[in-house]
Amino acid sequence: MPRYARPRASARPPRSYWQSRHGHPLQCPGGRRLGRRARHGRRDPERTRLRTDLQLASLEAEFILGDAAVSLETATRTVRTAPGLALSADAVVVATGVRPRALPGQAGLAGVHVLRTWDDAVALRADLRVGAGVVVVGDGVLGAEIAATARTMGVDVTLVGPGLIPMAAQLGSRVTQLLADLHTEHGVRLRPGATVDGLTTTHRHAVHGVRLADGDMLPADVVVVAIGAVPVTEWLAGSGLVLDNGVVCDSTSRAAEGVYAVGDVVRWRHDTPRCPSWRARRTAAASSPSTAGAAGSPKSLPGTCPSKPACTARLSSARPNRTH
Template identity: 50%
Template structure:
């Protein structure tokens, strides 16, 4: 195996490259990245970077010297435009066609956008360092910010903006923000935290369009005709997996690059990170997880499986996913797969104090646990129960429904 091509130079792609070297691979590793920045950490963009707590120089995942030590064929500022599975080649903007013996797809996701607001000054999405720096420049005290979408990105941006003294309104079409993921009562608790910090959080509202004048945003028009003035708008309405460049490849695509339990989409082609929708044997379902920890863990697993000479030596990638969110003084942490749950129960603490752990059931299985305001060690027994595949009854016993 002479050349491995990794398309995507964020946490998942870089970790894959590092693991290949640690496992003794001496061939060429081509790492392709659409941005010109060296690989950097994304979670702080909506937290420490927006709040001003960090400067951008704290974001790189590795020092330049450490990356140089890996001996990578680094292609930054390049975009993959297609794959030919028969010839085992990848087409890159500016670099033509390059061959591969194994291909790792780690192209991540991009933010969904509202129609009609491309190029309008003051309208922002939040995915890249450049996105975060452009938004940060406009977050000055006294300005009016409207956040469209009360998911984790929107909530974190709203919290950072309130800390900087902006007048913040958050618009959410659902009756309870994040209810589909964390449950209605937990969603209501987090909503109340924002309102207590002065955020005008409006639920059950739809945005009709972004208003602008002379190329700059002036407000947001709601579906019922009401208009909210705005100096800055953040659009946080979800994401699309970056799979368009694969559409003519013949690779299986379904809300991401569809992979088996080994994160393999086709012979010699693997998926890593936000773009990969793989079969997690532990939970018995395909899942696509948009969190940094998962991307790094999957990169390690893929590198090892990719180098396995005997297919019997490969190991399924069956993690307990983990994510966290910082909003004001609250630390939110979760293990497992919370989406599509059938029941939520408070198993420690209580919602009123905002120091609690909730457990999530799907069928007869424990599938997730979320903590607010408690130290990480408090979640360790729940993570262990998830990793062991415990039933709901075994993990929780009698508990009050949340």
């Protein structure tokens, strides 16, 4: 059974980091910790960096930023970039991550947000003013935490999702009923079993509400869309790698000879439901020097889902030990 306790500094999980393909420094990808602290204004952007410029320079590594990879030749382990640069190596690690799923018609609509990067978190924080009406679309781990964080900032929050209980797909009904009760106790309105039909807008091209499939209309000054993510694998088409909702890997994160994948873009055989924070830990263990090339599955890894005010769920996550 998971333990529930108030968060402690010593219990904080490690953060995951990414290398931008658009010229930005190494940053946290806007996951749970970054999102919460950014919206509360307690995290300086510099503190989200993995290393300082001086530390990066001491690595004697070459960082090619703003130059997107467009193809991979698996046999020769050669990555080609948009301007035509060819990079060959003894090993290639795919860490292109995921992009947030969007609702139809949300592109360019003022007041509609996703949460993936630091810039996403800063933009969302700017809109979370006291008294605003916020609808969070998506009842998974990220949607549940966004709802909890917004509520602690004095915002009126409604959490909408297709499940009967938020986060049931990730944690099961027994645990999530307790967490749903905490949401309700803190003033978050739950709309379980609801499907979003579309967004309503003002004449200024700003969001005005969320229209549900049953005909109900939820007024909203701000809408946060947290309905999952799509692995960034388009550039790997024709590479010979197995692509199925991510890069399919064995238990050591190997996708092919000399080619590995880590982070959210990974899809293991007999994979569990996608949860980025847990996935990052599991790939870190699988691809570490102590486990790379070893037979069997990675060990159980501790995880947290800090999704409610003053409440942390501690659990252990492991893959079934299957070889077929």
